[in-house]
Amino acid sequence: MATSAYFPKPQRQNGHHRGRLSFSNALPVYSPSSSSSSAVQEKYASIANKSPWIVFVSLRLPGFPAYPFRVYFINPRRLHHFSTTRFGRKRGSLLLCISFIVLLFFVFALTKRFGSHAKRWPTPFPRDRRTLVYKREDLQRIWQWEVTSGHYPSRQRVPEQVRLKEAIPNPALPPRRPTTVPSPGSYVTETRGIGSKRIYLDIQSAPENVAYPPRPVPGSVADLDIVMDHCDFSEKKVVRDCLEVLRVGAGLDNGKRVRRGKMDDWKYIYIEQPDNSTLVARGLDEEDDYEHKGTVADDGTDPDAGLTKKWGVEWEAPPIILPKPIDYHPASIAPSQCDPDHPRIFHMFWTGPITDKPYLAILSFLFTQNTGLHTKEYPVDGVCRPQFWLWLNPGPAATVPNPTALQEMFAQLKSNPWASPFLHPRFKDIIHFKMWNTTEQLDGVPELKDEWRSRDLFNSGGYVIPVPSKLKENQATTDNSTDAPKATPTNADDMVNRTGSKSLSTYDRLSVILSDMARFILCHRFGGIYLDADTIFLRDWEELWGWKGAFAYRWSRLEKYNTAVLRLNKNSALGKFLFRTALKNNMDFHPMTVSKYTKEAQLEGLLMRLPDALFDSAWLITEDHQHMRPPQPFFTSFLQFFDTPSTDSASPQVSGFEGFFRGAYSYHFHNFWWKPFDPARNWPDLGPRFIAAERQARRALRDGVTTREGHADSEDEEDRVEDDRRDLDWATVLKRTFEAYIRGERPNMYGEMLRW
Structure with missing residues (x-):
């Protein structure tokens, strides 16, 4: 029993x-x-062992009630019983949980590999985010080359982690006593000034000539250390106060200056006054080959202690090889002669047909920069004439131009109403349209040409869009071959085939990523300053050209770079570092990633991070900072540049160009490529000289649209004020102001009339 x-x-x-x-x-x-x-327990165990491994659930599909859809899956009860009887209750349950997590990761991995743009298997652990590939000795060489070339006209300290044992001679700084005396065994953090004396200028409009501000003094230089003192967001400086210092120090307040007491601390523009001993100051013997004097510690300790190399990548070897430093010449010496090592070129990059966005960028360039268009012939003793190079990518970012692309590009420019006016002979020396060829440009960078084909070209912040294979396959056919492949997009709205951003939903992400790389290539190969095409010039950049260091500006509240404005010297040591580091990090040129490159290598000082107030004055406000004391105008969104709120819509017409972030060098409106600057007059309005382009644009707008009162518009019909908008937005006011200058109805911002 x-x-x-x-x-x-x-x-x-x-x-x-x-x-x-x-x-x-x-x-x-x-x-x-x-x-x-127990017979009951035995029965339960027997039932559990006999339960099926596979069970299903019937789902009734709408419209097909008689044909239920069965979904099969593993029976969790049988799986749990099998696990606990084999491995015990605790171990079996733990093993079951681990198996479930592995299954979820496997499904996620399949989704990342086959269902995303990246087409990559994910890693079970976070990626190593280190980017450094250069040893400390190489970093010291880079610092020495840049400082000796005059590319560090700053008193900011060299990071102690660079471990310099000797102060580097700096021809861009005047001599002065060191502020600190290094103790035995410590490292030098200051450069040794051997340059010219600085004379700071008090720039004001002369009496009876105060309607317009004076042009900057030729050869003048902006002391960006002083600008940082008044504008650095990290030091709680306010954009409104920064703009006041910028406009007062440059004399842009012309006749509107109110008594403020002594403002010597606001003087930030200077002239270098060289003597015979500093006309050419390098601190090196001209007859000797340039060699870096090693300063790495030789006391048996690790010379690279404190530096963390990128995982899985070897140090760059051999040690970085640099040419002789550039001879430094003060900007005040022969300002009319262009320095071949520091050319005055503004670069912009654009994909697809020209629209009103590059059109307005070029107009603002003509309205503000010292192009000499106010004289019949450019004076021999004028300043070095700045140039505007617009680089055009004729097709989608992932394609290679065909052999006739250049001829087709100029044919399209001639037929494009937004571009054809700038082909006028009057602009031939200052406005240049260049065709972008990715293969040619990458092969033109010595640091990249042998290895870039094995990397991903469309990498932004670690996010890779897998289309470079199309580009690389096309490299098998040379650009001069008649069989070079043409872009054959199957769907113009597909991300790979887009040529420009036509709306928020059709954003051309590939062209944006390509431009992240293009700006570094253009500055490194040709020199100059790169600006994004959503940028408008607001003043002459003369004193920024005089400051020969590299710079970008701050990413709003973050201590990161925004390269929407980028100054990088031609064939510089810093450029070499950036390209080799980017190559070892899979060609990632996103500004956030570039910030990591320079920070981990202790090179942030060589690429100065200027306050965004200089180029992007509305950014902090749009991110809910400094609302209590905003600048003029008060934008809480970048969209308000195009759609000014009705409560503020009287300001654009009343204050005009002079009331738009006065003091800033430029304004960045952050994309909005699809928003017209002037909805009521969305055509180039440049007067009788360019009437053909205007008629073409107006005809394109009329095609297929019923005109007012049912009658056809005449090409010579006069515009009626009733057809215009009552309140004009800021974008509209700026466009019409620049166009009035080209028409000859008003002078530019410095009171100079355009002469044809």
Whole structure:
């Protein structure tokens, strides 16, 4: 007769005592090792063993009630029973959880590999985010080359982690006593000034000539250390106050200056006054080959201690090889002669047909820069004439131009109403349209040409869009071959085939990523300053050209770069570092990633991070900072540049160009490529000289549209004020102001009339 245990006794689980007595609840206890077993428990175990491994759920599909859809999956009850009987309750449950997590990761991995743009298997652990590939000795060489070339006209300290044992001679700084005396065993953090004396200028409009501000003094230089003192967001400086210092120090307040007391601390523009000993100051013997004097510690310690190399990548070897430093010449010496090592070129990059966005960027360039268009012939003793190079990518970013692309590009420019006016002979020396060829440009960079084909070209912040194979396959056919492939987009709205951003939903992401790389290539190969095409010039950049260091500007509140404005010297050591580092990091030129490159290498000082107030004055406000004391105008969104709120819509027409972030060098309106500057007059309005382009644009707008009162518009019909918008937005006012200058109806911002 089977017996049941009704009295307390120690229980075993998984063959081990639980460490304490477990008491029954007065029901029979089944013990598999006992000859007396419960028939009920045996029955339950038998049922569990016989339950199916696969079960299904029937789903009724709408419209097909008689044909249910079955979804099959593993029976969790059988799986749980199998796991616990084989491995025990604890171990079995843990193993089941681990298996479930692995299954989820496997599904996620398949989705990332086959269902995303990246087409890459994910890693189970976070990627190593280190980017450094240069040793400390190489970093010291880079610092020495840049400082000796005059590319560091700053008093900011060299990071102690660079471990310089000797102060580097700096021809861009005047001599002065060191502020600190290094103690034995410490490292030098200051450069040794051997340059010219600085004379800071008090720039004001002369009496009876105060309608317009004076042009900057030729050869003048902006002291960006002083600008940082008044504008650095990290030091709680306010954009409104920064703009006041910028416009007062440059004399842009012309006749509107109010008495403020002594403002010597606001003088930030200077002239270098060289003597005979500093006309050419390098601190090196001209006859000797340039060699870096090693300063790496030789005391047996690790010379690269404190530096963390990128995982899985070897140090760059051999040590970085640099040419002789550039001879430094003060900007005030022969300002009319262009320095071949520091050319005055503004670069912009554009994909697809020209629209009103590059059109307005070029107009603002003509309205503000010292192009000499106010004279019949450019004066021999004028300043070095700045140039505007617009680089055009004729097709989608992932394609290669065909052999006739250049001829087709100029044919399209001639037929494009937004571009054809700038082909006028009057602009031939200052406005140049260049065709972008990715293969040619990459092969033109010595640091990239042998290895870039093995990398991903469309990498932005680690996010890779897998289309470079199309580009690389096309490289098998040379650009001069008649069989060079043409872009054959199957869907113009597909991301790979887009040529420009036509709306928020059709954003041309590939062209944006390509432009992140293009700006570094253009500045490194040709020199100059790169600006994004959503940029408008607001003043002459003369004193920024005089400051020969590299710079970008701050990413709003973050201590990162925004390269919408980028100054990088031609064939510089810093450029070499950036390209080799980017190559070892899969060609990632996103500004956030570039910020990591320079920070981990202790080179942030060589690419100065200027306050965004200089180029992007609305950014902090749009991100809910400094609302209590905003600048003029007050934008809480970048969209308000195009759609000014009705409560503020009187300001654009009343204050005009002079009331738009006065003091800033430029304005960045952050994309909005699809928003017209002037909705009511969305055509180039440049007067009779360019009437053909205007008629072409107006005809294109009229085609297929019923005109007012049912009659056809005449090409010579006069515009009526009733057809215009009552309140004009800021974008509209700026466009019409620049166009009035080209028409000859008003002078530029410095009171100079355009002469044809």
